[in-house]
Amino acid sequence: MISSFYWDFRFAxxxxxxxxxVSTFPIIFDTIFKYWIFYYFNCVSPSLLVIYYSMND
Structure with missing residues (x-):
């Protein structure tokens, strides 16, 4: 897939x-995804975050 990107845009x-x-994209994607999930949880119900934090302790 990445090679096709190179081919389409005529990069060397x-x-x-x-x-x-390949080493940085999954980390960046995971960080953005977790931020979005916690932001969504906080908007839906702040108590969900309290439950999550208590599960991690």
Missing amino acids: YNNQIIYVF
Whole structure:
């Protein structure tokens, strides 16, 4: 999939860029997803966050 991106936009193929993307994208995506979930929980019901924090303790 990443190679097709390179092919479509006529970029030079570079393994180092692919390795950096593959190693950082999941972390960034996970952080954004967790932030969105906690923001949603807080809007729906603040008590859900209290329950979640008590489960982690």
